[in-house]
Amino acid sequence: MIRFIVRRLLQMVGVVVILSLLVFAWLKALPGGTVSALLGERATPERRAALEKALGLDQPIYVQYWEFVKRAVRGEFGASTGVQPGTDAFDVFLTRFPATIELAVCALVLAIVLGIPLGYLAARRRASLFDNTSIVFSLIGIAVPVFFLAFLLKYWFAVKLQWLPVSGRQDPGIDATRVTGFFVLDGLLTREFDASWDALKHLILPSLALATIPFAVIFRITRASVLEVLDEDYVRTAESKGLTNRIIRGRHVLRNALLPVVTTIGLQTGGLLVGAVLTERVFSWGGLGDALAIAFQRRDYAVLQVCILMAAVTYVVINLLVDIAYAVIDPRVRTR
Known part of the structure; x- marks a missing residue:
């Protein structure tokens, strides 16, 4: 029974990893990118560059994904901008x-x-x-x-x-x-x-x-x-x-x-x-x-x-x- 549960747990980890890849790819595919989606009409070149650096978007794609996973594990997804503005x-x-x-x-x-x-x-x-x-x-x-x-x-x-x-x-x-x-x-x-x-x-x-x-x-x-x-x-x-x-x-x-x-x-x-x-x-x-x-x-x-x-x-x-x-x-x- 324990072996069965461990096998299912490993499968569950694989599913979550694949899902995180899909969510990460969705974020990268947003019109204008994540930065444009977050800044909206306030997207000046200076603000874009500052936010890209803050989010690590100037790093290689595999580094960006690893940072995304680490933030997700820590529960750091940023502040809400629409549901409850300003709330984590x-x-x-x-x-x-x-x-x-x-x-x-x-x-x-x-x-x-x-x-x-x-x-x-x-x-x-x-x-x-x-x-x-x-x-x-x-x-x-x-x-x-x-x-x-x-x-x-x-x-x-x-x-x-x-x-x-x-x-x-x-x-x-x-x-x-x-x-x-x-x-x-x-x-x-x-x-x-x-x-x-x-x-x-x-x-x-x-x-x-x-x-x-x-x-x-x-x-x-x-x-x-x-x-x-x-x-x-x-x-x-x-x-x-x-x-x-x-x-x-x-x-x-x-x-x-x-x-x-x-x-x-x-x-x-x-x-x-x-x-x-x-x-x-x-x-x-x-x-x-x-x-x-x-x-x-x-x-x-x-x-x-x-x-x-x-x-x-x-x-x-x-x-x-x-x-x-x-x-x-x-x-x-x-x-x-």
Whole structure:
């Protein structure tokens, strides 16, 4: 098991290195170069020369890349010029990262808690009304764009019915204590349960909007995987031996059917980071998705660098955890 983890860690390092090369190449390919992008209309020859020397752009390309990597490892990406002008770009990331993680985790939990049981039940009741209805709803979940569903949820439940908050992470009137940046968790840790409950209410609508696509995918993969496993010989053998349904479901059906589902969950986690850009904009969530959108609009390349690199590292780490979970479920994977 340790050898398997070490092998995956080495692969993860390779992915991060390649990604850093791509981000570095993107910076070099900016119209007019990094200096023009940072100075804008203030790009006089003197300022260009001073900034090029300060950034080390007068050095050979391999030296520039090595300096870029060292700055990235130290978290030195420069100051934000658009999202939070004057603030260190890495501090912008650290401030907004908990908001996106809180939203993504809640959406993923919803997708898993609903997708796997419903997919299993649909497979067990193949061709029934429940199965057909579930398939229709899963297709709708995939087909409807996230931002459109977000607007619908916001209009019906926040504006029309006024059951839930319209936007934001928490009511500005609540004087909550910040500990981790995760508003629901902070309220629980500080025993400010009113703040935690308010943050949870703000979390419901954006989580539902963001969870629709991963729920639909997890549901369909679970259903297809369970149907495939139910037709295997070892399941029929277990039934002929008189084993109880509980043992057959847990030991033979679900354990084997979960293998492709675990992989799908890891892939959908990356999709949540992409969908968060649209969802956070609709609900004024104030996370990384919102920061990325503003950074693109205002050409804030310092924030773009740190957000792209850190989001990729997060995605790679999550996939490492998925690989480990896969190896725990199926020991044969460790030898591949």
